[in-house]
Each structure stands twice: as structure tokens, then as C-alpha cells.
Amino acid sequence: MRKLVAVLLFACSAFAQERVTLIRNATILTITNGTIENGSVLIRGTKIAAVGRDLAAPAGAQVIDASGKFVLPGIIDTHSHTAIEGSVNEISLPNSGNVRIADVLTATDINVYRQLAGGTTAALVLHGSANSIGGQSQIVKWKWGHPISEWPIPDAPRTIKFALGENPKSANFRPPEGQPRQYPATRMGVEEVIRKSFVDARDYLAAWDEYDAKKKRGEDAIPPRRDLLMEEMADILRGKVDIHSHCYRADEILMLLNLSDELGFKVRELQHVLEGYKVAPEIAAHGVTGGTFIDWWGYKAEAYDAIPYNVALMTRNNVIVSVNSDSDELARHLNQDAAKSMKYGGLSEDEALRLCTINPAKQLRLDHRMGSIEVGKDADLAIWTAHPLSSYARVDTTFVDGEIVFDRQRDLQQREAMKREKQQRLKAEDDAAKKEKSK
Amino acid sequence: MRKVFFAALLLAGSAAFGQSVIPNDPGVKPLVAIRNATIVPVTSAPIPNGTIVFGNGVITAVGANVAVPANATVIDGTGLFVYPGMIDASSSVGLTEIDSVPGTVDTTELGDFNANASAAVAINPHSELIPVTRVNGVTNIVTVPEGGIISGQSALIQLAGWTPQEMVIKSPAAMNIRFPRLRSGDFGDVPQDEEAEKNRRKTYAAEIDKLRDVFRDAQAYARAASARASNKDVHRFDRDLILEALVPVVEGREPVVMHANLARDIRAALAFADEFNLKVILSGAQDVAEVIPDLKQRNIPVLLGPTLALPQREDDPYDLLFTNAKTLLDNGILFAIKTDEAHNTRNLPYHAAACAAFGLPKDEALKAITIYPARIFGVADRLGSLEVGKIANVIITDGDPLELRTNVKRVFINGEDISMQSRHTLLYDKFRNRPRTQ
Numbered sequence: 001m002r003k004l005v006a007v008l009l010f011a012c013s014a015f016a017q018e019r020v021t022l023i024r025n026a027t028i029l030t031i032t033n034g035t036i037e038n039g040s041v042l043i044r045g046t047k048i049a050a051v052g053r054d055l056a057a058p059a060g061a062q063v064i065d066a067s068g069k070f071v072l073p074g075i076i077d078t079h080s081h082t083a084i085e086g087s088v089n090e091i092s093l094p095n096s097g098n099v100r101i102a103d104v105l106t107a108t109d110i111n112v113y114r115q116l117a118g119g120t121t122a123a124l125v126l127h128g129s130a131n132s133i134g135g136q137s138q139i140v141k142w143k144w145g146h147p148i149s150e151w152p153i154p155d156a157p158r159t160i161k162f163a164l165g166e167n168p169k170s171a172n173f174r175p176p177e178g179q180p181r182q183y184p185a186t187r188m189g190v191e192e193v194i195r196k197s198f199v200d201a202r203d204y205l206a207a208w209d210e211y212d213a214k215k216k217r218g219e220d221a222i223p224p225r226r227d228l229l230m231e232e233m234a235d236i237l238r239g240k241v242d243i244h245s246h247c248y249r250a251d252e253i254l255m256l257l258n259l260s261d262e263l264g265f266k267v268r269e270l271q272h273v274l275e276g277y278k279v280a281p282e283i284a285a286h287g288v289t290g291g292t293f294i295d296w297w298g299y300k301a302e303a304y305d306a307i308p309y310n311v312a313l314m315t316r317n318n319v320i321v322s323v324n325s326d327s328d329e330l331a332r333h334l335n336q337d338a339a340k341s342m343k344y345g346g347l348s349e350d351e352a353l354r355l356c357t358i359n360p361a362k363q364l365r366l367d368h369r370m371g372s373i374e375v376g377k378d379a380d381l382a383i384w385t386a387h388p389l390s391s392y393a394r395v396d397t398t399f400v401d402g403e404i405v406f407d408r409q410r411d412l413q414q415r416e417a418m419k420r421e422k423q424q425r426l427k428a429e430d431d432a433a434k435k436e437k438s439k
Numbered sequence: 440m441r442k443v444f445f446a447a448l449l450l451a452g453s454a455a456f457g458q459s460v461i462p463n464d465p466g467v468k469p470l471v472a473i474r475n476a477t478i479v480p481v482t483s484a485p486i487p488n489g490t491i492v493f494g495n496g497v498i499t500a501v502g503a504n505v506a507v508p509a510n511a512t513v514i515d516g517t518g519l520f521v522y523p524g525m526i527d528a529s530s531s532v533g534l535t536e537i538d539s540v541p542g543t544v545d546t547t548e549l550g551d552f553n554a555n556a557s558a559a560v561a562i563n564p565h566s567e568l569i570p571v572t573r574v575n576g577v578t579n580i581v582t583v584p585e586g587g588i589i590s591g592q593s594a595l596i597q598l599a600g601w602t603p604q605e606m607v608i609k610s611p612a613a614m615n616i617r618f619p620r621l622r623s624g625d626f627g628d629v630p631q632d633e634e635a636e637k638n639r640r641k642t643y644a645a646e647i648d649k650l651r652d653v654f655r656d657a658q659a660y661a662r663a664a665s666a667r668a669s670n671k672d673v674h675r676f677d678r679d680l681i682l683e684a685l686v687p688v689v690e691g692r693e694p695v696v697m698h699a700n701l702a703r704d705i706r707a708a709l710a711f712a713d714e715f716n717l718k719v720i721l722s723g724a725q726d727v728a729e730v731i732p733d734l735k736q737r738n739i740p741v742l743l744g745p746t747l748a749l750p751q752r753e754d755d756p757y758d759l760l761f762t763n764a765k766t767l768l769d770n771g772i773l774f775a776i777k778t779d780e781a782h783n784t785r786n787l788p789y790h791a792a793a794c795a796a797f798g799l800p801k802d803e804a805l806k807a808i809t810i811y812p813a814r815i816f817g818v819a820d821r822l823g824s825l826e827v828g829k830i831a832n833v834i835i836t837d838g839d840p841l842e843l844r845t846n847v848k849r850v851f852i853n854g855e856d857i858s859m860q861s862r863h864t865l866l867y868d869k870f871r872n873r874p875r876t877q
Contacts, residue, residue, distance in 0.1 A: 114749070114757045166539075277870050297863075298568065298782040300539035309867040316871075329749050336789060339843035345867070391792035391843045392801070394758075415756050422754065 018045040019402055022057045023383060026066035031073055031350075031358045031372040041071055043379040046401040051373055064383070069396065072353070072388045073373050074121025074380030076360035077331050078244070078291040079271055079324035082123065083109040083140070083151075089128035090135060094168070094183055094193040097160055098229040099135040101125050107148040111328040116142050116406040118332030119382035119395045122153070124324075124364060126271075129163035129246040130170070132184065132193040136232065137161050137244060139364055141380065144405045157365050159268070160236065162245035164190050164252040166302050191255050198263040201233035208234075242268035242365070244291075248302035250278035257286045269363045271324070273314075274306035280317035289320040289363045293330075294337040294344065311355065312345020322360035339389040352389055382406075466601070468854040470494035472507040473835065476516025480825040481523055481802075481809045491521055493831035496854035501825050514835070519848060522805075522840055523825050524578025524832035526595075528742045528812040529696075529722060529777035530784040532572050533562035533582045533596065533606075538781070547586035551646075552653050554684040556591030558582045559610035562603040568782060570861035573598040575785035576840050576847040578832040579822060581612050581777075581812070583696070588650055590615040592684065593696065595816050597832070599852040608830075612816050613696040613720060614688045618708035619646035622701070647711070654715050657685035694718045694816075696742065700751060702726035709733055720815055722777070725751055725759065728766045740773040740815045743807075745780065746790045764794035768803055775812035776804070792841040804841060830854075 021043040028039035028051060040055035041048060057063045081088045085106040090096035105125065115123075122141045127134035139156035168190050170182050184190050207224040214221035235241045247253050247270050260267050266287075270276060273290040274297070276283055283290060292314075297306035314321045323338050325331035338355040341347040347355075361371025369378045379402035386393035398406040471493055478489035480501055490505040491498065500506075507513060536543035545561040562582060572580070578598055584591035592611030600606035621643045622629070630636040660682035667673040687693035697708040700723040709730075712719045721727070721734065722742040734741065743763055750759040767774040776791045778784050787808050795804040813823025821830050831854035838845035850857040 110753045111749070117757045277867075278873075281873075281875065295783060295786070298537055301537055304537055305866060307863040307866045309863065309871075313867070313871060329747065333747065333793075336843055342844045343846055385796075389844065391789050391841055392796045394796045411757070418754060 020044050020049075020058055020061040021064065021379075021399075021402065022055060022061045023064045023066050023071060024055070024057075026069050026071045026383065027387075028071045028373055029073075029353060029388070030374065031353055032374060033372075039071075041373060041381065043399065043402045046379055046403075048373060048375055048377050048379050048381075051375060064397065066383050066396075068385075070384040070387055070393070071373065071381055072119060072335070072384055073357045073371055074382060074398070074400065075119050075334050075356045076322070076364065076366075076371060077115070077120050077123040077325050077334060078269060078322050078360045078363050079326045080123035080125050080331060081128070081326065082111045082115065082328050082331065083107070083125060087128075088126075089130035091130045091182075094131055095133040095197050095229065096127075096131050096135050097133040097197070097232045099127070101127060101136060101138040102152065105138060105140070105148050105151065107144075107146070107151070111331070112142045113144050113406065114328070115331045116144055116398045116400070117395055117408075117411070118334070119384065119388065119398060120331050120334060121380040121382070121398060121400045121405075122364075122366075122370060123331070124159060124244065126159075126161045126244065129161075129167035132163060132168045132190050133197060134161040134163055136241075139366070141400050142405065143400055153366065153369075155366075155369075158235070158241040159244055159364075160232065160241050161271075162194065162243055162256070162267075164245060164247040164256060165249060166300055167246065168193075187252055187255070190252070191259065194256070194259060195263065197233050198237065198259075198265060201230055201237055202263070204230040205234050205237065236265050237263075239266065242266075244269045244271050246271045248272055248274050248306075250275040253279055254282060257282060257288065260286070268365075269322075272326070274303055274310060276319070277307065277310045277313035278305075280314045280319055283314065284318045289322070289359075290314050291322040291324040291360065291363060293326070294323055294340045308340060308344035311341045312347050315341075315347060315351060316345075320359050320362055321355060322363055323355045324360065335388040335393065336391060339391070342389070349389060378402075466855070468494065468496040468831075469856065470508060470511045471514065471831075471851065471854070471856075472505075472511040473514045473516045473521055473833075474507065476519045476521045476835070478521045478825060479805075481806060482824040482826060489521075491825060491833065493833065493851070493854050496831055498825060498827055498829050498831050498833075501827060514849070516835060518837070520836045520838065520840075521825065522576070522834050522836060523809050523823060523829075524573075524834055524850070524852065525576050525787055525808045525840065526579040526581075526775075526812040526823060527577055527778050527780075527784050527787045527808070528581050528775040528815065529583050529593075529744070529779050530572075530580040531582055531585065531779075531781040532568045532580050532598070532784050533564075533566055533603075534558060534584070535781045536563070536566055536568070546584060548584065548591065551587040551649070552589045552681060553584065553587055553591045554589045554614060554653075554657075554682075554688075555680040556584050557594070557611065558584050558592060559594035559596075559603055559607050562594065562596060562606060564600055564602055564606055567862040568784070569598050570858070571782070571863055572784045573850055573852065573857060574847060574859050574861050574864070575788075576834040576836065576850065577785055577787050578834070578850065578852045579608065580784060581816060583615055583779075586617070588617055588619060588646060589653070589685075590617055590698075595818060597830075597852050599855060599857055608821065609816060609818055611687075611693055613694045614685070615696045615698065615722075616650075616708070617698045618704055618711070619643055619650065620699075620701070620704050647707070650711070651714070653681070654685065654689060657682045657689045658715065661686045661689050688717065689715055691716055691718050694720050696720045696722045698722045700725040702729040705730050706733060709737065709739070713737075724763070725755075727763050731766070731770050731772070734772050735770060740775070740811075741767055742775050742777045742812075742815070743767070743794075744777040744790050746776060746793045747786070758797050761793050761797035764804070764807060765798040768799060773811060773815060774807060775815055776807040777812075788841045789843060792843075795841065801839070801841065 023041045028036040042050035085104045126137045137159040140151040270290045295308040334356045338352045358371035361367040382398040383396045384393045474490045478486040492500040534546045548556045583593040594610035595608045595612040596606040695717045699705045699708045746760045791804040810823035813819040833851040835849040
């Protein structure tokens with residue numbers, strides 16, 4: 001009974017606290033339903049409650065006049081290493097698919113706040129690319145100010161990071177002196193690591209099937225030994241885990257696609273995929289998506305054929321493409337990378353905007369709740385001072401789950417207070433040191 | 440792969456190769472008139488429906504009512520815009536090809552004191568980065584050696600030419616000093632214990648002492664050289680190439696680009712420069728807002744950027760690097776915006792635009808990548824604006840070049856009609872035409 005009361009109280013307080021916000025007079029870039037001039041977005045609690053031209057402000061609603069401004073859904077970054085405590089690479093094994101990003105997330109990485117100030121509200125947080133199979137990734141919202149337990153999106157799919165090419169073949173990772181280089185050293189070896197992992201997983205599944213069948217028949221059976229890595233690999237084969245694979249060159253992209261046909265797994269998103277334009281029809285035929293940089297190139301041999309037209313060429317071949325960051329810095333202006341696709345290959349405004357909103361949402365299988373401004377979707381969005389495809393645009397206010405997590409005016413006020421506090425603390429420390437000295 | 444690519448190009452029947460493998464018409468400086476365009480000279484108001492004429496590599500007329508010479512090639516600029524080529528005040532284009540392949544990288548010499556290292560001698564005129572950079576309207580860069588404490592001499596170059604000599608506008612453009620730092624600014628850089636802290640301070644002090652020694656030697660060397668130049672009775676002495684390279688620096692004839700970001704490091708660098716009467720250009724300068732009086736008092740210009748970068752400290756304002764330009768403008772300090780990039784030096788206009796999004800007037804953002812760097816490096820008589828007598832580095836666009844969606848339609852460097860092809864457009868054309876076999 002006491003429990004029930006507590007639940008009721010909690011429900012009431014949650015209801016009482018439900019925020020209602022009306023953004024008015026803005027140009028709404030809905031992404032999925034065109035652009036609404038002089039439009040409004042009504043946010044109730046964590047969700048978008050209404051979108052339209054003339055929405056009345058409900059009693060008690062906070063009203064934001066966004067005249068001359070633009071509303072864009074929160075930008076989704078499908079390649080982030082932000083908010084990871086410590087190293088991003090397990091490194092020690094070619095397949096470290098049993099380690100989890102969820103275990104090392106931190107809620108205090110300032111880059112999260114900086115990205116919110118650039119309109120980015122959600123991310124796929126991945127391992128590095130030192131291992132052919134790196135580990136289990138985590139899809140999160142940038143719920144700045146909330147405990148890390150609230151950051152993972154509850155119905156987001158499980159994901160795992162694969163990596164092909166130069167990085168896993170350890171060309172870029174010199175081992176400490178006296179230690180041998182780690183297998184694999186070639187793209188042949190990378191294929192072999194992935195192949196063997198899935199072959200082993202098939203055997204693992206077969207062993208369990210055998211055991212289950214025996215049990216069912218009422219026979220005596222010894223269960224196979226549980227193997228956490230094989231459990232994960234088996235779940236990929238069962239379709240329960242999405243693969244996001246780092247890749248550069250066309251040949252290694254095809255290698256993975258062919259391997260997926262042969263061994264019966266699916267690739268969800270090719271990450272970086274800088275030579276995707278060379279094999280775009282093959283990528284499209286496999287129903288695989290691509291997340292890429294618009295114009296990074298030449299930083300290593302496998303990026304020498306990277307071209308800024310990659311996004312447009314893959315898009316024209318019906319690949320769902322996103323622009324993502326792999327960088328705390330780039331994640332602050334993915335809208336700008338999206339904009340460059342108009343210049344490099346002639347994507348339309350709508351196509352460009354999708355690259356950082358609904359397309360990444362689809363890649364993460366979260367387009368039922370994110371990536372566009374639609375009634376019923378999560379209230380993740382930002383108010384921009386100009387069209388977000390303009391280099392002169394900046395963010396005024398960012399919402400995640402209906403809550404303001406960044407506000408420029410608030411930031412400007414806070415930074416003065418923080419500056420004062422810092423000075424006071426430094427002075428106190430200084431005074432204490434002097435006092436200590438004089439003793 | 441590269442070989443195959445090259446062969447494909449040859450098969451395509453490209454007759455002449457300019458930079459890289461890109462066909463061009465180098466050395467030919469036609470007489471060109473661009474008419475009916477909005478001309479943005481940068482140093483004066485935009486001219487709607489204007490005309491610009493250039494021939495033999497030099498601008499000969501700009502204005503609303505300009506006669507078009509009968510023998511000029513006429514380009515109709517209706518609906519288009521004409522700007523001077525953009526100038527990146529710090530880049531490593533020409534010195535690097537693939538960052539992770541050491542054999543293709545010539546940015547960083549060994550050792551701490553490389554005053555004699557000169558970027559101009561190591562520029563690869565046929566680098567793939569050059570066409571990629573210039574087709575977005577960046578026609579000039581200062582290419583800068585990296586590493587050590589004295590990194591070497593930068594060179595201000597044109598992004599077109601058969602040889603490094605043809606490309607160089609000014610070399611040395613400046614001596615580059617990465618002033619010693621107590622901290623790199625990263626969170627991880629804080630020494631873990633008192634002992635480590637002590638050691639770091641010792642190394643820091645030793646680095647500055649060593650730099651001071653080098654400069655004192657250079658002063659002495661300069662005096663000796665000048666004494667011997669005017670009096671043959673002065674004892675002959677062996678040449679020292681490092682000190683020799685520093686002579687114009689200690690004599691105040693060649694500027695020093697002081698690379699420093701944190702306020703403490705900037706102040707230390709300026710104090711050092713005072714000691715030797717150096718002509719300073721400050722570079723990086725993330726904390727520039729904290730040292731305004733120091734800069735004003737010495738009349739020091741600043742190379743800001745990259746602006747699309749992260750502030751160094753956790754508690755820095757998120758927009759620190761975007762707002763510095765406005766702060767300098769408000770305080771009357773001359774500044775340029777730079778990328779410190781190589782492969783994406785082409786993104787120079789967007790580094791400037793980021794400042795415009797945070798308060799810098801748009802025309803000032805444009806100046807920060809055209810006339811201001813030209814002034815800072817003493818080449819404003821030749822570059823940085825569309826004015827009669829200047830080198831014809833001219834770009835034609837379909838809009839504001841600082842906007843992401845704007846297309847650069849034509850580029851002229853030295854008045855030469857530059858091919859709009861690059862490694863990127865060639866690969867694009869090759870693969871967009873890939874036959875569908877499926």
C-alpha cells in the first residue's frame with residue numbers, strides 16, 4: 001500500500017512538473033513534412049504535442065518568440081567518442097566484442113555541452129578502431145545535467161563496432177618496445193578475424209541448439225560453457241545487434257558485404273566509408289547505410305581517394321547517408337557538413353538537412369522517435385538564428401526531451417558567475433597557500 | 440591505384456598538365472574582362488554591375504564604367520560575384536601529401552632550433568592538395584614549418600606555378616617560433632605530482648634560456664657580420680647558417696610569428712620579443728582577449744585560428760574561438776583568420792564565417808582572409824583586394840564565398856585561367872559515370 005502511494009505521489013509530481021513550451025513565429029524545418037513559415041511547435045513534457053501555423057499557448061506554457069529564427073530537429077551524430085572515460089580502444093584482442101561503452105560513459109564531459117550548443121542532441125558512442133571487432137557501442141541522448149543512467153535511449157537497438165583497413169591491421173598502433181605487433185597485419189587478416197568470429201559463433205549456436213534439443217527430448221545433457229563474446233556474436237547472427245563498421249577502401253567495404261552474405265549477418269551502417277562512392281550500387285543493394293565525413297581526406301593512405309562528392313554519389317545511389325563527426329569539434333557543426341553536400345554534388349536543401357537529422361535516426365532505427373519535428377516524437381530540437389545550412393547560423397536554444405539543455409542567454413549569464421567563482425576559489429587557494437607559508 | 444588513375448587520365452586525352460595531373464594553361468596570362476558582375480574589391484564598396492579587367496597577370500581596371508578592351512576575352516558575370524582570391528595566413532599545403540605517410544610529409548624538421556629551415560625549398564608544386572585548395576577560392580597561403588621551438592621560415596605562395604620559385608610571393612614571410620609552454624592546455628597535461636611539476640618547470644625554463652642563448656648569439660653574429668661587411672680587417676669567422684637566418688630577425692627586418700595560445704605563454708613570448716626588439720605577429724592566440732593592452736601597446740597583429748577548433752580549457756566559454764575576432768576588431772587590432780590546415784585549407788572561408796556568426800561583421804570576416812593577411816605579411820601592394828596594379832588573383836562565385844553553399848565558378852591566379860578540376864572532381868566524374876553492371 002505504501003508502495004502504491006509512493007508511486008501515485010511520484011506520478012502526480014511528474015504530472016505537475018510536466019513542462020509545456022510553445023515556440024512561436026519560427027520557420028519550422030520539419031524534415032519529413034516540409035517547411036512551415038511562421039510556424040509553432042508545442043512541447044508537452046518530453047514530446048512534441050503539436051506542430052502548425054497558429055497554435056495557441058496553453059495556460060502555464062512557457063512561450064518563446066522565435067521570430068526570424070529556425071527550428072531544426074536535434075542533430076544526431078552516429079560516430080561519437082564523446083563522454084567516454086579513458087581510452088576508447090581495448091586494443092588487446094583482435095575481437096574485443098564483449099566490452100561495453102555503456103560501462104565507461106561519463107556525464108561530465110564538457111564536449112557534450114559544447115555539442116548541445118551546436119544543436120547536436122544524440123549520438124552513437126563507439127569504441128575506437130584498433131580492433132577488427134571493437135566492442136558494444138551505446139546510443140545516448142546528450143542529457144546534460146542528468147545522471148548517466150538516464151542517457152541511454154531505452155528502446156535503442158544494441159550496436160557493435162567493427163573496423164576494417166589500416167587501423168585494425170595496426171599500421172597506426174605501434175606496440176610498446178619488446179612486444180610483438182598484434183594480429184592482423186593485413187586486410188586479409190581483418191577478414192579472417194571477422195570470418196572466424198562468426199564461424200565460431202555458428203558453432204556456439206549449434207552447440208546450444210544441440211543441448212536444447214537434447215533437453216527437450218528429456219535426455220541428459222551438459223550445457224555448453226557460456227562465452228560472453230560468443231553470446232554477443234551469436235546475437236548479431238540472431239539479428240539482435242546492429243553492426244556499425246569503420247571502413248575506408250572500396251575493396252574492404254565489398255569484403256564485409258560479401259562476408260555478410262556468406263555468413264548470414266547484416267551490416268547496419270558503414271562508418272566513414274570514404275570510398276563508398278566507388279561501390280555505392282553494391283552498398284545500396286545490400287540495404288546498408290553510410291555515415292561519412294563530407295570533406296576529410298588525405299590524413300592517411302586509405303583516405304587519399306576520399307572526395308567531398310561521396311555523400312551525393314551515395315545518396316543518388318539510394319544509400320541512406322548521414323554526416324557524422326568522430327570528433328568533439330566537428331560534432332558542434334554537423335549542420336555545416338550537411339550544407340556542403342549542396343555544393344559538392346548538388347543535393348537539395350531538404351536532402352542536405354536529412355543528412356544530420358532523419359537519416360542518422362534511421363541508421364540508428366530511432367526514426368519513430370527522433371530525427372524530425374512531428375507530433376508524438378521526442379522534443380529534441382534547437383532554435384537557430386539563421387537557416388542551419390548557413391555558415392552564419394548559430395544556436396540560441398537546444399531542447400532534449402522537452403527540457404532546455406542549452407540556452408545562449410543563460411550561458412552568457414552563467415559564464416560571468418562562473419568567472420567570479422573561479423577567481424574567488426583561486427584567491428582562496430592562494431590565500432591558504434600564503435598562510436601555510438607564513439606559518 | 441594511383442597509377443591506374445593516372446593512366447585513365449592520359450587515356451581521357453588531357454593534353455596539358457599544370458599542377459598535379461590537372462590540365463591547365465600555365466604561363467598564359469590572357470587579357471580578360473568580367474562584366475555585369477557584382478565586384479567586391481574588399482578595400483572599397485561593392486560595385487553592382489561592375490567590370491574588372493586584367494591582363495598580363497595584373498589588374499588594369501575596376502569600376503562601374505570601365506571600357507572593355509577590344510581584344511579582351513569577355514566573361515559575362517550576370518548574377519555572379521567577383522572577389523579577390525582568399526589568403527590563408529597559416530597552412531601546410533605544399534609540404535604534406537598524406538599525413539600518416541612520413542615520406543610525403545615535410546612540415547617538421549628534427550631538433551628545436553631550425554631557423555634555417557625554409558618552407559620555400561620544400562614546396563611540391565604538383566601536390567594534389569593545391570588544386571583542391573584553389574578551386575574553392577583560396578589562391579594564396581602562407582605555408583609554415585612546424586615543430587621544435589624555432590620551426591623555420593614560412594613562405595607566402597601562389598597556389599599555381601610550375602616550380603616553387605614561380606609560386607613564391609615572399610620568402611621568408613616570417614620566422615616561426617613555437618614559444619615554450621609550461622602546459623599544452625590539455626587537461627591531461629597537468630603533472631601528476633610535485634616532482635613532475637618541478638621537472639616540467641625546469642624543462643620550461645631551460646627551453647626559454649636556450650632560446651635566449653640562440654638569440655643572443657644571433658645578435659652577436661649580426662654585429663660581427665655587419666662589422667666585417669664594412670671593414671675587411673675584422674677577423675674572418677665561420678658561417679653559421681642558423682644564426683645567419685636569424686640576422687634579419689634580430690635586425691627587425693623579418694617578422695617573427697610567435698605561436699602561443701594561453702595568456703601566460705603569450706605574455707612570456709611578448710616579453711621575450713621585447714628583450715630582442717623583435718617585430719612580432721602573434722599566432723593562435725586563444726586567450727587573446729586577456730592580452731589586449733599588451734598587443735595594443737606594441738602594435739602587434741594577430742593570426743587567429745583555426746576557429747573551428749575546441750577551446751583548450753574545460754571552463755572556457757564554448758564560443759571563445761568564435762568571439763576573439765570581434766574582440767580584436769573592437770580594440771583596433773589588425774588580425775587575419777587562418778586554418779593551420781593542409782587538406783582542408785579550402786575551408787578557410789568557413790573559419791571566418793564562424794566569427795561572423797558570433798558578432799564579427801561579415802565584411803570584416805572577408806577582410807580577415809584577404810586584405811588583412813596581405814597587410815600583416817607586407818604584400819598588400821600586390822595581394823588581398825581588387826585594385827588596379829595588383830596581381831590578378833580573382834575568383835568568380837555565385838554568392839558570398841563565406842557561405843557553405845556558394846560555388847566558386849572560376850579562379851584566376853596571376854591572371855591565368857585556372858582549371859576547376861582537382862583530384863576530387865576527377866574521381867567524382869570517373870565514378871559518377873561508372874557503368875551499371877548489375
